[in-house]
Amino acid sequence: xxxxxxxxxxxxxxxxxxxxxxxxxxxxxxxxxxxxxxxxxxxxxxxxxxxxxxxxxxxxxxxxxxxxxxxxxxxxxxxxxxxxxxxxxxxxxxxxxxxxxxxxxxxxxxxxxxxxxxxxxxxxxxxxxxxxxxxxxxxxxxxxxxxxxxxxxxxxxxxxxxxxxxxxxxxxxxxxxxxxxxxxxxxxxxxxxxxxxxxxxxxxxxxxxxxxxxxxxxxxxxxxxxxxxxxxxxxxxxxxxxxxxxxxxxxxxxxxxxxxxxxxxxxxxxx
Numbered sequence: 001x002x003x004x005x006x007x008x009x010x011x012x013x014x015x016x017x018x019x020x021x022x023x024x025x026x027x028x029x030x031x032x033x034x035x036x037x038x039x040x041x042x043x044x045x046x047x048x049x050x051x052x053x054x055x056x057x058x059x060x061x062x063x064x065x066x067x068x069x070x071x072x073x074x075x076x077x078x079x080x081x082x083x084x085x086x087x088x089x090x091x092x093x094x095x096x097x098x099x100x101x102x103x104x105x106x107x108x109x110x111x112x113x114x115x116x117x118x119x120x121x122x123x124x125x126x127x128x129x130x131x132x133x134x135x136x137x138x139x140x141x142x143x144x145x146x147x148x149x150x151x152x153x154x155x156x157x158x159x160x161x162x163x164x165x166x167x168x169x170x171x172x173x174x175x176x177x178x179x180x181x182x183x184x185x186x187x188x189x190x191x192x193x194x195x196x197x198x199x200x201x202x203x204x205x206x207x208x209x210x211x212x213x214x215x216x217x218x219x220x221x222x223x224x225x226x227x228x229x230x231x232x233x234x235x236x237x238x239x240x241x242x243x244x245x246x247x248x249x250x251x252x253x254x255x256x257x258x259x260x261x262x263x264x265x266x267x268x269x270x271x
Contacts, residue, residue: 039154039170045194049224052081056248057225066237071096075242080253084109087258091266100270103128104263111150116260118267125260151178152185159191162198166191182209193217195224209235221249 037045059075072095080087086107093100106114115128152172160169172185184202189195195217201210215228225247231240256262 036156036159036168039156039172042156042168042170042189042194043154043172046189046196049194051223052084052086053079053223054081054249054252055079055220055223056246056251057244058246060243060245062241062243064239078253078257080255080258082255087255089258089263089266091270093270100266102263102267102270104258104260106258116263118260118264120268120271125264151175151180157186160188162188165197167197168194193224207234209233220247223249 056079057077059077061073061075063071063073074093074095076091076093078089086105088105088107090103090105091100092102102117104116108114116125117128118125151174153175154170154172157169157171160167167188167190170187170189172187174180174183181203182201183204184206186200186202187196188198190197195214197214199210199212199214200208201212203209211232211234213230214226215230216226217224218227219225225244226242227244229242231242232238233240
């Protein structure tokens, strides 16, 4: 998903939340594929709803591990859209005084994604190409934070009831030429808005490894923005809550804000 999950780091990007937490039911309303939009059409409708964005978002993230220990982070997301190219700069600041982490991501209209971080100890830039790296962004994979729409072939499984709402149930299966630790993805899209409410991610053995609940969305200057999302990392037994604190859409930055030199300076300054 091209979420802002972008929030989604988280996000990011994230990544990156209008409706209450979702629970799936088996109350199917229709399964005739001839009466429903295709899976790809539904995915594209959501992408069109979000669009390319220029804004600043501050998100609070809270991680709870299997022992009940909690950690909190502040995630600051800067985005700029130029001719269909989405520039995103993430800063993740720990409440425990750890150095901030900084990541730069550039998504181009043709589908290419450039993701870079800077390692001050080695004085070098590192490009992240492995979408499945779970530690790439705040304990999530890069795929979850940046987006994964083009990795899958989609089909609409039907219309169901999810927390008293009509939703499209869409299955994505990994393309043969694509690489991901998630071989299958099930997403439930609200029928009227095409906003996702819940997503289930499965590995190659078809084990459920991640559950993402989009708890609340809100419109901000014509764009739907994820305000709260909750993620259950089944494998590591972690629960992550992302809450959007502020959204500024009347801001802009020069392209130099999203270049490698600025990334390096921000990283060094956070040490």
